[in-house]
Amino acid sequence: MINRIFFIIRHFLFHVVFSFFITFKCLAQSSDPERAYKVALPFLLITPDARSAGMGETGVSTSSDVYSIYWNAAKYAFSEQSSGVGISITPWKRxxxxxxxxxYLSGFHRLNExxxxxxxxKYFTLGRSIFIDNEGNNTNSYKPSDLSIDFAYIRKLSEVFSLSTTVKYVRSDITALDFVQGQGITGQAFGADIGLFYYKPISAGHQDGTLAIGANISNLGTNIKYGSVNLAMPTLVKLGGSYIGTHDGSLKYAFSVELxxxxxxxxxxxxxxxxxxxxxxADKLxxxxxxxxxxxxxxEGKYFTTGIGLNYLNFSINFSYLFPTQSLNASANTIRYSLGYTINKRNNPIN
Structure with missing residues (x-):
């Protein structure tokens, strides 16, 4: 028992020290005293997958899926599948x-228990921009874009608790205003995420269920520099809880609240x-x-969301739709499509 406690403490401290080393190393590279007031890379905040988007953009405490690295990578420790891959497409503010x-393309693999x-x-394209001269003639074109590449390591510390560390590289080519001689100014940055997840079976009356609590801090990192302008990454803190239950074995349900x-x-x-x-x-719809x-x-706004998912064999197809409560909103009617594939090889699934 004592050895188990030391095991948990040792790996917990390893993740924390490693993550904060990355964070402070990144922040030390910036000398901008007004860093907290200047923020770039909003594409990092765009929900990439249809499942979470259909559930009111919740994800830090929901059950694990192939897209968990965006919300809280620590959830993978309790995945029922041994590995998986998923792709999502979001037509944005059409x-x-x-x-x-x-x-968005994501995947995971369980090395062991x-x-x-x-x-x-994650790749965000803003479409093609056309440049014209004073006489209205097309002189050039440019396609702004953002790119993020993430890698995560997840450790299960106990039967109910896990921890994750994610490192990321971000490249931004959106500065069309600084377009000179056919080349835009490219910004680059490095960042890190830290995730915690608690996942415990409980009994509520005569019903068995699972309580899940998740926390994540994302986009801790360096400033991104466009020419002489330094802008900060959008550091985001997420905290939430979910209750996952079953009824008669054929119906499962989950309710989530997150901040x-x-x-x-x-x-x-x-x-x-x-x-x-x-x-x-029936594990299908x-x-x-x-x-x-x-x-x-x-x-900025208030939104209702809805979504549907279909599971067949090891494939899952998800669709979501967003509609705002106010008119004249550029996010109105946002649709997301996701396709996932998982491999079921675990001998002792958690849930």
Whole structure:
């Protein structure tokens, strides 16, 4: 028992020290005293997958799926599958431009019962920009884009607790205003995420269920520099809880409540609230809905969401739809599509 406690403490401290070493190393590279007031890379805050989007943009405490590295990589420690890969496509704010899209590819692999690795690539394209001269003639074109590549290591510390560390590389080519001689100014940055996850079976009356609590701090890292301008990454803190239950063996349901807040002084001090509900019938059909309000550098508003998912063999297809409570909103009618594939080889699934 004592050896087990020391084992948990040792690996917990390893993750924490490693993550904060990355964070402080990154921050030490910036000498901008107004770092907290200047923020870039809002694409890092765009929800990439249809499942979480359909549940009111909840994800830090929901059950694990192939896209967990974005929300809270520590969830992979309790995955029922040994590995998986997923791809998502989000046509983004088509009321502003017809060719803005978010592409997301992610995957994970369980090395053993205690260790898991994961990776993801997020690519955001803002469409093609056309440059014209004073006479209205086309002189050049440019396609702004953002890219993020993430790698995560996840450790299961006990039967109910896990911890994750994610490192990321970000490249931004969106500075069309600085376009000179056919080349835009490219910004680069490095960052880290830290995730915690608690996942414990409980009994509620005559029903057995699972309580899940998740916490994550993401986008800790260096400033990104566009020419002579230094801008900070959008550091985000997420905290949430979920209850996952079953009824008659053929129906599963989950209810989630989550809070998130940007650690940026020029953004509202009030946390954003998200709620989501998921109902799964016979492990084949998933119905989802949710509600969230947000005020960030990315958008501001109150939204209802809905979604549907289909599971067949090892494949899953998910779809989500977002509609705001107010008119004239560029995020109205946002649709997300996700396709996932998992391999079931675990001998002792958690749930």
């Amino acid at each position: 009321q502003l431009a017809e060719d803005m899209n978010v592409f 205690l260790q898991t690795i994961a990776t993801s690539i 998130n807040k940007l650690l940026v002084k020029n953004v509202s001090n009030m946390p954003n609230v998200s709620t989501g509900l998921e109902v799964i019938l 998933a119905l989802r809905t949710g509600y969230y309000n947000t005020k960030t550098i990315l958008e």
